Amino acid sequence: xxxxxxxxxRFVDDLEQDLISSRPNASAAIRKINEASWHANNVGKAFRQxxxxxxxxxxxxxxxxxxxxxxxxxxxxxxxxxxxxNLSLKTKSMQRYIARELRVKSLPxxxxxxxxxxxxxxxxxxxxxSLLPLEELCGMRALKEVRCKSCMRLSLPPPEIAExxxxxxxxxxxxxxxxxxxxxxxxLILIGSGEAGKTSVLRALMSEDSRAGKIDVEEGRTIxxxxxxxxxxxxxGLTFDVMDFGGQAVYGKSNQYFIVRRALYLxxxxxxxxxxxxxxxxxxxxSYWLRAIQARVPGASVxxxxxxxxxxxxxxxxxxxxxxxxxxVKEELKKMLEDExxxxxxxxxxxxxxxxxxxxxxxxxxxxxxKSVCGAAKSLLWWKELIPRAFLRLKEKVVESSxxxxxxxxxQYISMVNAAEVDAKEMRIATTMLHEMGVLKYFGHKLxxxxxxxxxxxxxxxDTVFIDPAWMIDVFKxxxxxxxxxxxxxxxxxxxxxxxxxKLLHLGIIDKDLFPYVWPQAGSDKAVALLQGCxxxxxxxxxPEAEQEEGKRELLCPGIIPTFVHQHKQAVYDKSSLCWxxxxxxxxxxxGFIDRLVVRSAAGHFDVDCSGTxxxxxxxxxxxxxxxxSDEDKHxxxxxxxxxxxxxxxxxxxxxxxxxxxxxxxxxGDEKSSGSTAVQVGxxxxxxxxxxxxxxxxxxxxxxxxxxxxxxxxxxxxxxxISQVSGNILLHVLCISTECLDQEGRLPADSAFFQLWNQLTxxxxxxxxxxLTDYQExxxxxxxxFNEWWPEGIQxxxxxxxFHEYKQDxxxxxxxxETITMKLHQGRGSxxxxxxxxxxxxxxxxxxxxxxxxxxxxxxxxxxSNSHRDMRGIQVSAHVARIENAAAFDLSKLKQMRQDSAIGxxxxxxxxxxxxxxxxxxxxxxxxxx
Numbered sequence: 001x002x003x004x005x006x007x008x009x010r011f012v013d014d015l016e017q018d019l020i021s022s023r024p025n026a027s028a029a030i031r032k033i034n035e036a037s038w039h040a041n042n043v044g045k046a047f048r049q050x051x052x053x054x055x056x057x058x059x060x061x062x063x064x065x066x067x068x069x070x071x072x073x074x075x076x077x078x079x080x081x082x083x084x085x086n087l088s089l090k091t092k093s094m095q096r097y098i099a100r101e102l103r104v105k106s107l108p109x110x111x112x113x114x115x116x117x118x119x120x121x122x123x124x125x126x127x128x129x130s131l132l133p134l135e136e137l138c139g140m141r142a143l144k145e146v147r148c149k150s151c152m153r154l155s156l157p158p159p160e161i162a163e164x165x166x167x168x169x170x171x172x173x174x175x176x177x178x179x180x181x182x183x184x185x186x187x188l189i190l191i192g193s194g195e196a197g198k199t200s201v202l203r204a205l206m207s208e209d210s211r212a213g214k215i216d217v218e219e220g221r222t223i224x225x226x227x228x229x230x231x232x233x234x235x236x237g238l239t240f241d242v243m244d245f246g247g248q249a250v251y252g253k254s255n256q257y258f259i260v261r262r263a264l265y266l267x268x269x270x271x272x273x274x275x276x277x278x279x280x281x282x283x284x285x286x287s288y289w290l291r292a293i294q295a296r297v298p299g300a301s302v303x304x305x306x307x308x309x310x311x312x313x314x315x316x317x318x319x320x321x322x323x324x325x326x327x328x329v330k331e332e333l334k335k336m337l338e339d340e341x342x343x344x345x346x347x348x349x350x351x352x353x354x355x356x357x358x359x360x361x362x363x364x365x366x367x368x369x370x371k372s373v374c375g376a377a378k379s380l381l382w383w384k385e386l387i388p389r390a391f392l393r394l395k396e397k398v399v400e401s402s403x404x405x406x407x408x409x410x411x412q413y414i415s416m417v418n419a420a421e422v423d424a425k426e427m428r429i430a431t432t433m434l435h436e437m438g439v440l441k442y443f444g445h446k447l448x449x450x451x452x453x454x455x456x457x458x459x460x461x462x463d464t465v466f467i468d469p470a471w472m473i474d475v476f477k478x479x480x481x482x483x484x485x486x487x488x489x490x491x492x493x494x495x496x497x498x499x500x501x502x503k504l505l506h507l508g509i510i511d512k513d514l515f516p517y518v519w520p521q522a523g524s525d526k527a528v529a530l531l532q533g534c535x536x537x538x539x540x541x542x543x544p545e546a547e548q549e550e551g552k553r554e555l556l557c558p559g560i561i562p563t564f565v566h567q568h569k570q571a572v573y574d575k576s577s578l579c580w581x582x583x584x585x586x587x588x589x590x591x592g593f594i595d596r597l598v599v600r601s602a603a604g605h606f607d608v609d610c611s612g613t614x615x616x617x618x619x620x621x622x623x624x625x626x627x628x629x630s631d632e633d634k635h636x637x638x639x640x641x642x643x644x645x646x647x648x649x650x651x652x653x654x655x656x657x658x659x660x661x662x663x664x665x666x667x668x669g670d671e672k673s674s675g676s677t678a679v680q681v682g683x684x685x686x687x688x689x690x691x692x693x694x695x696x697x698x699x700x701x702x703x704x705x706x707x708x709x710x711x712x713x714x715x716x717x718x719x720x721x722i723s724q725v726s727g728n729i730l731l732h733v734l735c736i737s738t739e740c741l742d743q744e745g746r747l748p749a750d751s752a753f754f755q756l757w758n759q760l761t762x763x764x765x766x767x768x769x770x771x772l773t774d775y776q777e778x779x780x781x782x783x784x785x786f787n788e789w790w791p792e793g794i795q796x797x798x799x800x801x802x803f804h805e806y807k808q809d810x811x812x813x814x815x816x817x818e819t820i821t822m823k824l825h826q827g828r829g830s831x832x833x834x835x836x837x838x839x840x841x842x843x844x845x846x847x848x849x850x851x852x853x854x855x856x857x858x859x860x861x862x863x864x865s866n867s868h869r870d871m872r873g874i875q876v877s878a879h880v881a882r883i884e885n886a887a888a889f890d891l892s893k894l895k896q897m898r899q900d901s902a903i904g905x906x907x908x909x910x911x912x913x914x915x916x917x918x919x920x921x922x923x924x925x926x927x928x929x930x
Contacts, residue, residue: 011036012047012054016099019058026066029058050097052076056087057104065110083119083142089126100342106131117142120166124149127342132156134386137170138177146170152299152345155381159261160436161429163659168429172388175426180386186377187263187438188230188240191293193285194248196270197307199226200360202244205373206230210366225251225258225473235374252292252591253559254476256660257534258469259296260438262382264373268305269355271312271321279324286328290347294336295590298663299345301380304329304355305369310362322355329353335633339587339665350376391430394420395439398467406471407526410444413465441466443533458525461533466526475527478518479510479536479557487517508560508610509540512553528555535596538603556608559595563612578623578640579677580647584654584669589635590661594628597637600653601626604646604711606825620712621680621730621824622646643677645713680824681716682729686753687739693772693806694718694735700813701820722756731823732760735806737772738779740791745779747791754793761796766823769803770816776805845909846919 015036019029033055037048052075059066059074077086089098105128107121112133119142123129130153137146145166148154154162161172190198203212206228228242245255267289269282293300304325312318329349337346356372358365377383397416401408408416414427422430428447434440444462466472484505491498500511515524531537540554598615602608605619614627622642629636641647658664681701683694698716705714717729740753747754760767771780771789780789790797804816906914 009047012050013099016054016102019054020099020101026059026062026064030055030066033058049076053087053089054098054102056085057098057102060087060104060108060111061102063108065108065113080116083117084122085114085118085120086122087126088122088124088147100128103128105129107133107137109133109136112136112140119143120145120147122147122166123151125343126151127153127345129154132173134173134177138174144170146173150343152343153381155385158382158385158433158436160432164429164432171426172429175388175390175423176386179389181389181392182384183262183382183387183392184237184384185239185241186380186383187243187260188266188373188377189243189245189259189263190266190268191245191289192266192268193270194246196268197360198244198266198268201266201268201305201307201358201369202228202242204358204360204363204366205370208233210363210370212360214361225255225469227470227473232370232374238374238377240377251476251480252288253595254473254480254534254536254592256292256296256590256592257441257472257476258438259293260436261297261300262380262385262437263297263300264377264380265293265300265302266305266373267302268307269325270308271306271318272308273311273313282324283328283332286325287332290329290332290349291336291588292590294347295588295661295663298340299348301348301350301376303350303373303376304353306355306357307360309357309359309364318357322357325355326353336587339667340663341665344663344665387433388426388430390420390422390426391433394422394430395434395437396420398434398440402468402471406466406468407523408465408467410447410463410465413442414447438469439467441472441530441533459529459532459539461529464526464529464533466530466533472530474521475519475530476536478527479531479560490517504560506562508557510537510555510557510560512555515555531555531557535599536592538599538608540608541606556599556602556610557595558598558610558615559592561610561612577675577678578625578642579675580641580644580671580673582637582639582641582647582650582669582671584637585667586635586637587633587665587667588663589628589630589637590664593657593661593664596657596660597653598626600656601650604649619825620710620714620821621678622712624650643712644673647671649711676728677715679715679717679729681714681731681733681820683716683718683733683735684722684753684756685718685720685735686751687737689739689774690735690737690772691718691720693737693770694733696808697733697735697770697806697813697816701817704814704817722752731766731768731820733768733770733820734760735770735772736775736803738774741779747793749793754791757794758796761794761800764796764799767800768816768819768823769800770806771803772806845911845913846915847913848909848911 015032018032024032033051037051056074056077074085078084079086087104089103103126104123107123107129111118111121117140121137121143124147127150129148129151132146132148132154134156137143146169147166148157148162148169151162152159156176157169157172162169190202192198200212204210225246226244228244230240230242232238232240243258245251245258267286269285290302293302306318306322306325309318312321330353333347333349333353340346351372356365356369358369360366394417397420401416417427417430431440431442431447435442442461442465444464484501487501488498491501497513497517500514503509503511504514510518515528518524519527528537536559537555537557540556598608598610601615601624602617605617605622605624607618609616609618613629614625617624617626623640624642624646625640627638639647639650641650658666681698683697685691685694695718698718701716702714734757740747740751742748747757769790780786787801788797789803790800804819805812807813904916904918906916907920908914
C-alpha cells in the first residue's frame, strides 16, 4: 500500500473512531461522512465504497429512522434498478470493512418502511449481525431475497439455510412466521479419552438417585457412539438427544458426522493418582478434543467434568489437578485464538474452564452438574429455535420409520415428506436441515418429486436416504475399530481370507468377499453406499466411468491405513511432467480430513496408490500426488498435478471439506506452475486420406469422452509429417494408409513417418496403430500378412502387433476410445510421469517398530506428531536396495541370496539400532500385506 493510501486509510479510521465516541444523530453523521468524502486530500475517491458502507451501517444501527426515509440515503450501497441494498462485509478488504462497533447488529424494524420497496437485502459476511426482524421482513411483499451467508451469530435463519441462498432464506422465514414452533430438543454430547468415565457420568445424570452402577471394563466400553434419550425431571419441555462418544482416536474419523451445532458438549477427564498423572498426555487430550469440536462447529459450548475424584490423595491434590486442567484449557484457547479471525466464533468453555467434580458411584456432584447442564442448554443460541412445524412433523416420521428400517429409498422419503405436509419447493430445505441436525443423511444431488434420472445401482447414494443413526454408527464401527481380533481368529485357518484381511489392515483395501464379515447385520450394499456418501471409501480400479457393478471389487478406506505404513506399489522417480504444485499450511488436520480428501480426489482418477502419508492417483495419463505431514501445531498439505484442471478440482475438494470443517483455517498457501502440460493423444498422419481419418478420430474421441462425463478432459492433437518424437505426448495414434508407401509398396526410409515410427518403437512408447481400409485390404488381407503387417524396415513391432481397423461406425470408434483410455490408465510405454517416493518405501526397523507399537505411537492420529515415522527408516546402501528389489520381484532367488555374504551385513537406522539385512528383509516381509 502506498503512503497516500495509508494516509487515507488512517483518515477513515479516525472518522470511524469519531463516530464511535460521539454517536451523532443521523443528519450529523451523514454530514461528517460527506465532509470526509470531499476532503482536500480527496480521500473519498479511493474509499468511496467504504464510506457509503459506513453510512448505511451507521444509519441502520439507529433505533429511529433518518429523515427522509429513502434507500438513496445509503449512497452507492443502494442499487435502485435492482432494488438491492448491499450491506455485505469482507472483513479483510479495505473497501468493504467497517469497524466492529459500527456494524449493524440487528436490522431495524423500520427497514420495512423504506420507499421504494426493496427486492434484495444483502448482509453476508457480517460477524456481528445476530437478529433479523422476522415480522417486518416477511411483511415486505416486494422482498424476494435476504442474503445472509457467513453471519455466524444468526440463528434465524440457521447457517444450513443461509448457505442455500437468499430466496431459500425468504421461503424459510415466511414458513417459520406462518407455522413456526419453538424447538426444545437439544443434543448433549459426551467426549473425552477412553475409560474417562463418560458412560458413568451419563448414567448418573439420568438416574433418579444420581448414581451409576459399576461398569464392566470390557462389556461396558463404548464402541463408536452410544445413543440415548434423556428427559430431565423438573425441566419441563427440555429433552436431550444424548450421544456418548467412544474415546479411542480411531473413532474420531467417523464421529465427525455426529458433531452437531445444536449441542452442549461435556469434556470428561479422569482424575489420576499423583504419580500416574502425565501432564503431556493431559495437554494432548485437551488439545485434541477442543480443536476437534472447534474445527467442526466453531463457537460450540463445552463444559469440563472431572471423574474418579476419589482417586486423589486429598482435596488439595484434587484441586491441583483441576487447576492444571483449567490452565491447559486456557492455554489451548489462547493458541486457537491466534489462528482464528472475525469470521470464526471462538470456542466457548463454560465456567471459565473450571471442572465439575463428580463421583458417579456415590453420586457426589451429580446434582450440581445436572442443574448446570440444563441451565447451560437453555442459554444456547439454539434453545427454543423457531422451526417450521411441517419440518418437525417430518422429523418425527423419520424417527418413527427408523425403528423398522434404517434405510429407505427416495420415493418412500418423498411420500413421508408429503405426509408431513412439507411443500414440494421446501423439500430440499427441510432435508438439508435434518441432515445437519443428524436426524438423517442424504448425499444425493437432487430431490425431485418424480424421482427420475437417478443412479439405481446397489451402491447408489442418489436413491438412498439413511434414517437410523444407530445403524450408521454400526456401519462405521465395521471399518473404524480399535480391535480386529475377532476377524483374525475367524480367518486363522482360511489362508485366502486371512491374506485379504492382512491387506485390509495394512493398505485399507476391503475385498468384496469380506463385506459380509465386516458388516454382518448392517447389509453390505447400503453400508458401502453410506461410506461412499461420507467420502470414507472409494472403489479401486472402477474409476468414475465404471458402468457395471461387477467391476467394483476392492474398496479403499484410507482411514484404516496405519500411519506407519509407507509402502507404495510403485516407486516413481520423474517429477518433470507434474506441472502444477501446491503447498498449504493449516492450523489443524481434523480427524478424517485427509481420508476424505483422498477419497474425493480418487473419484476423479482411475487408480489410487495410498499409504499413511502419501496418495498417488492416476487416470487418463494424468497424475495427482498428495502428501501430508504434521509437526506439532504445523500441518502441511503438498500436492503435485499433471494439469491445471486437476489442481482446480483439488481446490474445489478443499473448499467443500473446509465448509464441512468451518473452524479449519489455512494459515498460508503457495501454488506454482512449471513446464507445459503433456497432450494425452497425438494422432500422426501421412497423406490426405489419413489426415481426414485423424481429424474424424479426434472429433469422435472428444465426443465420446464428453458423453462419459469424465472428470478430466481429453486432449488430442493431429500432427502431419513429424519426424521427431515429442516428449510432450503420452499416447501416439499412427494413421496408416497406402499413401505413406512408395510405388513398390515400401515405406521410404528417409520419410518423416518412417523415422517417427521407428523412434516410437525404439523408445517403447505407447502406440496404437490404426490401419485404414486401403492398407488393410491391399497390404494385410490380400497377401495374408496379419502376423507381420507393418512395412519393411520398422523395428521392434513385436510389442505392437495388434492394430485397430479404422471404421467410422459407432462400435469401432467406441472400441478405439476404450483402447486409448485403457492404455492411458495403464501407462504402458516409456513415458512415465512419476516422482520420487523412495522415502515412502523405506524399510521398517524391527526394534523401532516394536517400541512404537508398545508405546502406542504406531497408531498415531492425523493431528499428532509424525516425528517417529522418519526415525524407523533403515538407511540401506545401493547394493542392499538391489537385493531387496530382486527379492520383491523374483522370489526364486531368495534362497540363493540368503547364502550371499551381503545378506549378513549390518545396517543402522536413524535411532542407531543395528540389525542385519536378513533380519530387516524377513521382518518387513512378515508385516507386508501381500
